[in-house]
Amino acid sequence: MSAPKPIGREQPGGIRIKTGEYPELTWTAIFVGWAIGTLLTISVAYAALILGFSIEGSELAAILGWGVLRGLMGRTSIVENNINQTAASAVNGASAGIMFTVPALFILSRNVGMESVADFTPAYVALLTLASITGCFLGLAFVIPLRKQMIDFDRLAYPGGMAVATILKSPGAGIQKAQLLFAGILISGAVKFFLLRSHLEEFDLGSAAGIPSMWNLVFYLSLMTVGVGYLSGRGGLWFGAGGFLCYFLIAPILQYVGSPGVQEILPTPGEMRKNLFLPSGIGMLIGAALGGIIMAFPLIRSAFKSLRNSNQRFAGTQTNDEMPLWMLYAAVGLGSIALIVLAYLSVDEMTLPRAAGMALLGTLWIWVAGVIVSECVGRTNWSPLSGMTLIAVTILILIAKAGMSAPAAIVSSITVGAAICLAISQASDMMLDLKSGYLTGAIPRRQQYAQYLGCWLGPLLVIMLMIALNNQYEIGSKTLPAPQATALATVMDGILNDNVPVYRYAAGSGLGFLLAISGLGGIGVLVALGFYMPFHIVLTYTIGNLIRMGSDAVFGNSFAHRVGIPVAAGLMIGEALVDVGNALFRIGSQLFAGGA
Amino acid sequence: MFGLRVIGHSLLWIGFLSASVGMVMQRELDLLPVEERTALLELPADFAVSADLATQVTGKPWIELDSEQFLAVLQQSLAPTTPAPADEAAANVQEAPQPNPTTDSVEPATEPAAAPKLNKTSLIQQRTKRVASLWPTVNWFVYGPALVVGIVGVVLLRKTAQKSVDVEFARTTGLDPLRQSLTQLIAEVQQLEGQMPGMTPESVVAYIDERCVEHCNSFADQREHLKSAFGLIGFGEVMSEFASGERFLNRVWSAAADGYMEEAYRSVQTSLSFFQAAQRQLDRKP
Numbered sequence: 001m002s003a004p005k006p007i008g009r010e011q012p013g014g015i016r017i018k019t020g021e022y023p024e025l026t027w028t029a030i031f032v033g034w035a036i037g038t039l040l041t042i043s044v045a046y047a048a049l050i051l052g053f054s055i056e057g058s059e060l061a062a063i064l065g066w067g068v069l070r071g072l073m074g075r076t077s078i079v080e081n082n083i084n085q086t087a088a089s090a091v092n093g094a095s096a097g098i099m100f101t102v103p104a105l106f107i108l109s110r111n112v113g114m115e116s117v118a119d120f121t122p123a124y125v126a127l128l129t130l131a132s133i134t135g136c137f138l139g140l141a142f143v144i145p146l147r148k149q150m151i152d153f154d155r156l157a158y159p160g161g162m163a164v165a166t167i168l169k170s171p172g173a174g175i176q177k178a179q180l181l182f183a184g185i186l187i188s189g190a191v192k193f194f195l196l197r198s199h200l201e202e203f204d205l206g207s208a209a210g211i212p213s214m215w216n217l218v219f220y221l222s223l224m225t226v227g228v229g230y231l232s233g234r235g236g237l238w239f240g241a242g243g244f245l246c247y248f249l250i251a252p253i254l255q256y257v258g259s260p261g262v263q264e265i266l267p268t269p270g271e272m273r274k275n276l277f278l279p280s281g282i283g284m285l286i287g288a289a290l291g292g293i294i295m296a297f298p299l300i301r302s303a304f305k306s307l308r309n310s311n312q313r314f315a316g317t318q319t320n321d322e323m324p325l326w327m328l329y330a331a332v333g334l335g336s337i338a339l340i341v342l343a344y345l346s347v348d349e350m351t352l353p354r355a356a357g358m359a360l361l362g363t364l365w366i367w368v369a370g371v372i373v374s375e376c377v378g379r380t381n382w383s384p385l386s387g388m389t390l391i392a393v394t395i396l397i398l399i400a401k402a403g404m405s406a407p408a409a410i411v412s413s414i415t416v417g418a419a420i421c422l423a424i425s426q427a428s429d430m431m432l433d434l435k436s437g438y439l440t441g442a443i444p445r446r447q448q449y450a451q452y453l454g455c456w457l458g459p460l461l462v463i464m465l466m467i468a469l470n471n472q473y474e475i476g477s478k479t480l481p482a483p484q485a486t487a488l489a490t491v492m493d494g495i496l497n498d499n500v501p502v503y504r505y506a507a508g509s510g511l512g513f514l515l516a517i518s519g520l521g522g523i524g525v526l527v528a529l530g531f532y533m534p535f536h537i538v539l540t541y542t543i544g545n546l547i548r549m550g551s552d553a554v555f556g557n558s559f560a561h562r563v564g565i566p567v568a569a570g571l572m573i574g575e576a577l578v579d580v581g582n583a584l585f586r587i588g589s590q591l592f593a594g595g596a
Numbered sequence: 597m598f599g600l601r602v603i604g605h606s607l608l609w610i611g612f613l614s615a616s617v618g619m620v621m622q623r624e625l626d627l628l629p630v631e632e633r634t635a636l637l638e639l640p641a642d643f644a645v646s647a648d649l650a651t652q653v654t655g656k657p658w659i660e661l662d663s664e665q666f667l668a669v670l671q672q673s674l675a676p677t678t679p680a681p682a683d684e685a686a687a688n689v690q691e692a693p694q695p696n697p698t699t700d701s702v703e704p705a706t707e708p709a710a711a712p713k714l715n716k717t718s719l720i721q722q723r724t725k726r727v728a729s730l731w732p733t734v735n736w737f738v739y740g741p742a743l744v745v746g747i748v749g750v751v752l753l754r755k756t757a758q759k760s761v762d763v764e765f766a767r768t769t770g771l772d773p774l775r776q777s778l779t780q781l782i783a784e785v786q787q788l789e790g791q792m793p794g795m796t797p798e799s800v801v802a803y804i805d806e807r808c809v810e811h812c813n814s815f816a817d818q819r820e821h822l823k824s825a826f827g828l829i830g831f832g833e834v835m836s837e838f839a840s841g842e843r844f845l846n847r848v849w850s851a852a853a854d855g856y857m858e859e860a861y862r863s864v865q866t867s868l869s870f871f872q873a874a875q876r877q878l879d880r881k882p
Binding site for chain 2: 006007008009010011014015016017018019020021022076077078079148149151152153155169171172245249250253254257258259260261262264265275276277280298301302305321438439440441442494497498499501503504506507508510511514515517518519520557558561
């Protein structure tokens with residue numbers, strides 16, 4: 001029997017033809033993903049405690065994986081590096097999920113009568129870790145079936161996923177695209193470096209032009225934001241529309257019809273946002289998501305049908321793209337039961353019905369919030385994770401506080417709340433990675449396994465890091481201010497004292513629902529996000545949208561693919577790299593100063 | 597019908613805007629008695645007062661004071677003798693039962709922990725807790741009718757939407773542009789499959805970039821027409837096949853760029869089978 005005819009021929013000095021299996025889901029990729037993910041997670045989690053923001057790990061993991069897998073190990077597989085970044089960013093998903101929630105226990109423990117809430121016994125640490133890992137598994141099980149709807153049918157942009165794909169494909173994309181990508185990285189990095197050195201964050205065009213401060217004409221100085229807006233394109237304009245509605249239409253109207261209390265804060269856009277638009281925006285996001293789910297029900301049904309067909313049609317072959325549905329159902333079922341048990345064990349005062357109530361409502365919220373956050377990240381690259389966590393903790397405390405002491409209510413709510421926050425964080429990261437997988441031709445099932453293989457490690461690392469840091473420096477102190485957890489602790493305190501603006505959530509959700517059922521595809525979530533986000537970011541993002549629309553109109557759509565997208569991806573990556581470098585520099589300086 | 601859609605849009609956005617105004621036209625402190633609200637609004641932005649002051653003066657916390665008592669304590673905290681913010685914490689701990697911050701001296705040996713401070717926002721929060729219900733913070737009399745107007749707009753939009761798509765569908769010769777894109781794409785992918793054994797990896801990458809991507813984008817950009825022709829479920833069925841085909845075409849690109857031509861070849865065959873399945877789905881509609 002003769003050997004099969006070889007496919008392809010080599011060009012002298014060109015790409016070398018390799019035989020054998022195309023490496024994708026390999027243990028090398030997973031181990032490198034764990035290693036890069038560990039590095040990223042420790043840095044990002046530490047930075048989150050000091051600076052209050054988290055950094056998406058996918059792009060950095062792709063770049064580092066590019067260096068390690070290709071540069072050091074001589075491995076040349078785009079889809080293998082995609083698995084590496086999937087696993088690494090899954091590890092890093094715990095940074096925000098835990099650091100935005102659990103440190104609130106340390107902060108609240110300094111209140112009189114609350115000392116016991118930060119009693120991190122080995123048993124509680126084990127329970128918290130298990131709850132967090134359960135949350136990760138639940139979030140993934142809920143969001144995986146939505147891949148078809150969000151990526152295949154709706155073709156959401158996922159600007160972060162596009163940037164990752166651009167990095168992954170850069171070795172084969174030709175010299176021109178690689179040059180454009182690196183030019184974008186250099187320009188954006190240099191600009192960010194200059195802005196950091198000059199302590200410039202925004203440009204107040206309104207003040208410069210003598211426009212009243214109510215109009216909030218302030219631009220966030222960030223080429224990354226322009227790049228994200230460019231990658232989102234015309235579809236992202238509704239996000240801007242939400243912000244414009246708030247400050248260009250509603251605020252001027254309030255000048256005439258607003259109450260004295262509202263008139264007082266009109267000149268201060270930050271107060272306007274905090275008091276009026278932010279809580280309304282959270283409500284709108286919820287309403288828009290619920291409306292969106294109802295409207296997309298036939299598509300979701302079609303996606304499930306397609307998943308079932310795929311499982312049957314291609315069972316056991318490479319073409320079988322999807323994780324078996326029974327595995328996802330099992331993950332949801334077992335995860336829900338585990339969450340009930342963990343909630344029950346979290347505090348002595350917990351009763352089984354209350355634990356079941358908290359866990360089941362929490363599980364339901366994971367699905368709703370997972371959809372909201374995945375869609376927001378898909379359309380704009382911004383994730384309302386903290387808002388969704390806030391709602392989760394509000395729901396949990398409201399259930400817990402009726403019949404339990406305040407410390408018990410706090411501990412149980414944070415335990416389940418951390419699981420929910422991690423679930424939402426994993427859900428949006430999974431969808432972003434699946435988009436980069438789509439663009440590089442990855443097999444979704446393999447990426448989904450890689451995400452599961454990566455997500456358990458993050459909670460272990462971050463919880464240990466958090467306890468070690470608290471023992472060394474005390475979370476909530478000047479050294480480790482933990483801004484997000486401090487904000488959550490304040491809100492929790494407010495919830496315990498019945499201080500939740502449910503009326504604005506309710507009114508907002510009505511409006512979000514209205515837009516979602518209008519049939520004007522996807523605008524509900526976008527307009528809601530425009531209400532929710534700071535307007536200076538929205539304004540700069542809109543510039544990116546307009547540049548894309550202009551370039552499409554003048555140079556055609558292909559220009560964006562040849563030139564615009566590599567540059568925009570570079571703008572995102574350059575700023576992220578300088579941000580991480582700056583965070584590490586600040587942490588190092590602080591440690592050095594502390595040690596000295 | 598165009599007129600109806602314009603009316604639908606107008607009603608939706610007028611309703612949405614008006615309801616938004618109703619949602620945010622008041623704040624919680626507007627529900628307080630007028631004198632109290634006025635006094636709170638007049639507080640300077642950097643206002644800070646000891647959380648214990650009300651208890652020290654009246655024996656009741658801020659939240660339990662009636663309006664008259666609250667105004668009296670607030671007045672006292674604003675008295676010109678009030679120390680500068682930096683010294684206030686130290687001074688306040690001496691304020692019992694009738695404080696006089698300027699004359700009370702600080703005795704470090706007996707100094708208890710400083711009482712927490714209330715700023716303007718937290719003081720407003722304390723007082724608004726006295727309000728029986730904060731739901732009237734949203735002006736439901738504006739919000740409700742405006743929402744109804746918006747709903748009427750949505751009903752009009754949804755009723756006319758299908759007709760509008762049908763008209764557009766007929767105007768753009770139905771599914772023909774979609775069929776054309778997909779047919780051209782299939783022809784290009786078939787040609788790629790046929791030529792691949794003799795191609796270099798670089799030429800495979802260039803072939804996809806130059807001859808396939810545009811047809812893919814063209815099909816995807818027009819995919820909304822599928823909803824009109826097949827409904828949402830049928831749309832999902834066609835797009836599911838098409839998207840799988842496109843993803844495997846991307847895999848051909850990656851595998852070729854990495855030099856794995858056997859994988860590229862297998863993937864181009866898989867891609868083609870998905871595109872052909874999409875075409876069969878599309879051909880269900882004449």
